[in-house]
Amino acid sequence: MLASDFNQIRGPFDSVPGGRSSIATGFGATVAGGAGNLASGFAASANGGIANAANGFYATTSGGAPNTARGEASSVSGGRRNIALGSAPSVSGGLKNAARGSLDSILGHSPS
Secondary structure (H helix, E strand, O other): OOHHHOOEEOOOOOEOOOOEOOEEEOOOOEEOOOEOOEEEOOOOEEEOOEOOEEEOOOOEEEOOEOOEEEOOOOEEOOOEOOEEEOOOOEEOOOEOOEEOOOOOEEOOOOOO
């Protein structure tokens, strides 16, 4: 195995149950499978997929690739190249969507 095949746990109560080359850092951060995912922040989670990042209190990504949820309670539920930035924005799948404000929500479509 290469050194990059290993997952990294950097904070108290963090976990990475499976996957490859993923990092959980914060307090209670979790990466559940996938590869190259990052969960950073209090109770942040990156659940599968490839190259997803969940950064912030309760930030969450669920599958897909490469999606970014950054900010308190931000979430991206799968899809590709979706971004949720701010306080409690959400993107429910789709392709190349961006929710960039407080409480913004996009329900999985692909912008034209």
